[in-house]
Amino acid sequence: MELQLLFLGVVLLLVEGFIPGFGIFGISGILCLLGALYFFLGATAQAAALVGGVLLGLAVLGFWLIRRGPKSWLGRQVTLHLRSTAAQGYTGNADRKDLVGKTGVAQTVLRPSGRALIDGELVDVITEGEFYEPGTAIRVVAATGGRTVVRKEENL
Structure with missing residues (x-):
């Protein structure tokens, strides 16, 4: 009985390692290993x-790893603590605030993007949710987060 539980526990832990999920396989594997130890x-x-x-002891260790682990010496060695922030010059898309207020012509069907x-x-x-055909006169009304928002221009 012990050997079957030991084998099953190891297999379940391997499954958890290769197919990460919600921890069901890992917790089941640990319980099987504890059952094997008991028998x-x-x-x-x-x-x-x-x-x-x-x-x-495992519960206390798990709690400590969640609460204090990343701040410990070992946690600092194995976690990434570099941040790619806008203050450091990193951006996802270029903001085109220079286009706000300018007019243009739709080149493709805008449904709603194009x-x-x-x-x-x-x-x-x-x-802003409308569909425009190619050739429609448009005006840029906003440019935030890499999105250039346009509206149909009535005066062109």
């Missing part, structure tokens, strides 16, 4: 107390 020690009250102590020719430059744009 290996003779399935007595003393064995149950030892396995319970090991389980309690391309428009603004100041002789093809720009990826998005409408």
Whole structure:
């Protein structure tokens, strides 16, 4: 019985390692290993107390790893603590605030996104939800987070 539980526990831990999920395989594997230890020690009250102590120790270790682990010396060695922030010059997409207020012409169907020719430059744009045909006169109303928002221009 101990060997089957030991084997099953190892297999479940390997499955957890290769197919990460919610920890069901890993927790089941640990419980199987603890069960194997219990039966290996003779399935007595003393064995149950030892396995319970090991389980309690694992729970305390897990709690410590979650709360303090990343701030410990070992945690700092194995975690990435570099940040790619806008303050350091990193951006996902270029903000085109220079286009706000400018007019152009839709080059593709805007449903609601597409391309428009603004100041002789093809720009990826998005409408506020409307669909526009190619050739529709548009005006840039906002440019935030890499999104250039346009609206149909009535005066062109």
